[in-house]
């Protein structure tokens with residue numbers, strides 16, 4: 001992982017996903033080729049149904065693409081529908097997820113939700129517990145650590161989810177509308193958190209968001225429409241006028 | 249971190265209710281097995297407890313428990329003379345049904361050979377064995393006759409001098425032990441009026457028949473007690489029991505079988521007669537019912553455990569998403585199933601131990617039966633988990649998203 005020429009955190013080639021067949025056939029994502037460097041925080045914009053979640057889950061190795069390939073940390077892990085490694089172990093070691101709904105395990109307390117991720121990353125339970133508490137503290141929810149997810153506010157749940165996502169120092173953080181349930185202030189805080197984590201730990205983050213006010217936090221912006229991705233310039237007004245298609 | 253325990257902790261109410269439900273179900277299965285054992289145990293109790301090696305009964309009968317048997321009183325001496333027999337004694341067994349405080353009272357009366365057998369072998373919880381030839385009873389607790397109680401049976405009053413526990417006849421009736429003489433009297437002695445009527449009937453028969461013309465003495469004696477009429481010897485014994493030198497049972501049986509009026513059985517033979525005869529159908533019935541109940545319990549438990557897993561599918565998808573290996577997911581499902589099974593079994597055992605002694609007939613929980621049921625519960629838990637695990641391994645981590 002520490003090769004001299006910096007390998008990108010994520011690289012995809014011609015990722016395509018087709019749902020259904022015949023009448024119900026939907027091309028949710030078409031020939032998506034992107035490259036995200038370590039330390040980079042990237043926003044993914046696009047109207048509902050444009051294929052953002054499809055892309056994110058394909059890259060997250062939980063929704064195999066119809067064709068195309070995924071490299072993570074320089075390793076080819078997915079080629080079409082074929083997995084080239086133990087995806088679950090790979091996710092555990094190299095990826096962190098945050099979703100719109102908090103997706104915490106309901107029968108585990110906040111601390112335990114983070115701790116389980118650490119233990120799965122083969123940390124001893126005592127050590128994992130300490131680290132989990134530390135992470136929750138860092139994210140400002142330390143005093144809620146012994147509460148169940150249902151006892152936390154939406155923002156607190158998201159923070160715990162973020163803590164869990166970054167617990168194992170993943171190379172790639174994938175977040176699908178993580179701030180949808182939050183007010184814009186808290187939303188921005190979460191985005192800045194990703195920014196900070198990426199800088200500190202050299203990991204990359206791809207964040208699907210609708211919140212245009214926080215776009216300045218990101219290094220780059222991708223936009224998706226009808227399954228096709230293109231790199232956006234930076235802001236609202238650039239999105240409004242139809243750009244010339246990027247050179248592919 | 250143990251996920252199964254944490255899920256239980258978080259859903260404690262549901263867990264407790266599930267365990268209670270399964271516990272009650274298992275208690276019924278357990279109880280049915282106990283009733284089955286109880287029937288067998290009760291059926292063979294007397295045969296096992298009465299210390300006899302060979303039972304000599306009326307020829308051709310399967311007595312004394314499976315059917316009525318009558319042997320002459322002199323048989324005891326005949327049996328005693330058989331080579332290999334150490335000692336022999338009289339035995340009387342019959343069931344009576346009387347009324348007591350407006351309720352039917354069924355008593356299995358066992359006559360003990362006085363003075364050789366005073367009932368020292370009885371499992372007494374109160375009082376003492378028989379101490380005199382007459383008018384004493386050792387009654388089983390299930391009869392509800394307290395120590396010191398006097399009870400009118402036939403023409404005499406009998407005092408309860410000892411109380412046993414768990415002494416039941418194959419039909420489930422409590423046993424009262426008396427001396428052979430008393431046991432005979434209880435069964436045969438009629439009320440004064442009945443005796444007068446019987447004697448009058450005999451006199452009438454004597455007047456009408458030809459016999460008194462040939463034998464005038466018979467007409468004279470027609471009105472005396474029946475025991476004094478030699479033409480009608482009393483055959484009031486049920487069986488004769490013999491203690492035999494070790495290893496010579498077959499030899500004694502061989503000798504006895506040559507006599508034309510009696511049949512001999514070993515204790516094992518008696519047991520078989522009881523189990524094949526008296527209780528065979530009840531046993532088969534309960535046995536089948538128990539098997540059926542076990543199958544039903546299996547299905548219900550499997551469904552409950554499967555449903556519990558289905559409820560957790562989203563959580564399992566989430567665990568997969570964050571990279572939990574299958575072994576973690578397997579452990580979650582399996583441990584919880586086993587926990588529910590184990591706690592359910594414990595509930596069944598606790599509830600059963602409290603409830604079963606209150607049943608009218610004995611419910612016997614034997615260790616092998618309990619171990620067997622425990623093994624079945626483990627098997628059910630694993631089996632039911634496999635269903636859930638099969639489902640859980642198929643769920644895509646993508647389902648956690650959305």
Ligand SMILES: Nc1ncnc2c1ncn2[C@@H]1O[C@H](COP(=O)(O)OP(=O)(O)O)[C@@H](O)[C@H]1O
Pocket residue numbers: 019020026027028046047048049050051052053054055
């Ligand atoms: N499991 C699925 N089966 C069939 N069609 C799907 C499935 N998931 C998404 N789609 C379709 O693929 C397209 C892209 O969906 P999605 O990736 O969820 O978009 P977004 O996240 O940008 O809203 C939509 O037209 C959606 O209807």
Ligand SMILES: [Mg+2]
Pocket residue numbers: 052053054176
């Ligand atoms: Mg989406």
